[in-house]
Amino acid sequence: MGADRVEAGVGGAASEVARGRRPSTTRAAIARLALDLFERNGFDATTVDEIAAAVGISRRTFFRYYSSKRDVVWGEFDAELVRLRDQLMSAPQDEPMMDVVRRAVVATNRFGAGELDELRIRMGLISTVPALVAHSAVRYTEWCEVVADFVAGRVGGSPDDLGPQAVARSALGTAMAAFACWAQHETDDLTGEVDGAFRLLADGFDEDRLRLWVHRDPASRMSGA
Amino acid sequence: MGADRVEAGVGGAASEVARGRRPSTTRAAIARLALDLFERNGFDATTVDEIAAAVGISRRTFFRYYSSKRDVVWGEFDAELVRLRDQLMSAPQDEPMMDVVRRAVVATNRFGAGELDELRIRMGLISTVPALVAHSAVRYTEWCEVVADFVAGRVGGSPDDLGPQAVARSALGTAMAAFACWAQHETDDLTGEVDGAFRLLADGFDEDRLRLWVHRDPASRMSGA
């Protein structure tokens, strides 16, 4: 609680000595309490006033920490985009394009055991509550842009061209499928789901290979090239 | 203007003689005027009051024709879902799965020359305005379910399994990419865009073949298997 001085905004070096009134809370603290309310009473039934009251801040102040109620569920998504871009850009030039994408997506979606529970709550909400499903499209668009930039860098042309866009949005679809399945099923192997799905995508969703997937354990899926 | 009696709701046989007060407008008429305002002043800057005023109805009545401002842009999307399902289900069993998907998507997205202008406005808005991008996720989820049902029918298992979900969401991504590119570029060949993109998806986004796409006319794209 008595941390030296908390940064409310996104990254940014705390080089200068802090002046002015201290922030009365943090994004993380708000998210914790809000997710709690969402889980208990539902996302739609929880008003911003209730969240603000729970945190002990005013309604107006809430909107200074999160620009919308939906953003709370998304947490620090921007940071993950940076990681994804780094992963894609740092791949060797001779590595096949779709391999790079698969590895990058898998790498940016490794989570510690401690994070998995909260992640499952977040992903459950995101893929269930209509308002959040809707909002996800906006956030995922940014994700797509990162992938499209990478693909355009590989095959030439603009990231807005059909090729890069098709690859990026299909990759997104594949990742979403893996996440949604992981969030609602009993599987603990998120990495395996993502990796396997992207191997299928890379090879073009062969009907026979898909058939092999049904009722197979994740381990056997990874064997397919 | 003096049509016999217009149906405001979705399909539904007008078997009975119409009783009660006549609807003062139609969904299509509202959409026409609303899209006009969206194009001129922007989607967000256009209020429901303005649309209602333009149509000559009250704000409250607007919401009886469309359940939200966003829905106006989507028009009659439900009907297209039915067509898609029909296309998928009526395909011969021995036709390769991804061929069926491609043909079905192409078939459900053929439009007459008269419709193309309005469609371009719609798709431009849908893939540009954040509020509509968001809403699209909800509508597209229904689209995905149709495809996932078909894939599950082919390869076995549940539509909620990773395989069907990955195929469905990737197909959606591919279709979205084709539409977005067509909406913002000069190309008139929507069918070619969709068909070409799905051929790429079916084969797994081969890097070399993607490279051939850059700065190529649509006709040459279709030659690739």
Next chain:
DNA sequence: GACTTTATAGCACTCGATGCCAAAATGGAA
């Protein structure tokens, strides 16, 4: 003309979100 049915207009209300401004809290300088 009375009755039923359907569509409409208008009002009140909730809730998310934004702009504006005054007040509180903090550190530094006079």
Next chain:
DNA sequence: TTCCATTTTGGCATCGAGTGCTATAAAGTC
């Protein structure tokens, strides 16, 4: 200490989307 610059906060007013409720208008039927 006092004044000042800086930053956060809270309250207020406001807008706009969306919903529930009710009275009324328009149409057909008996």
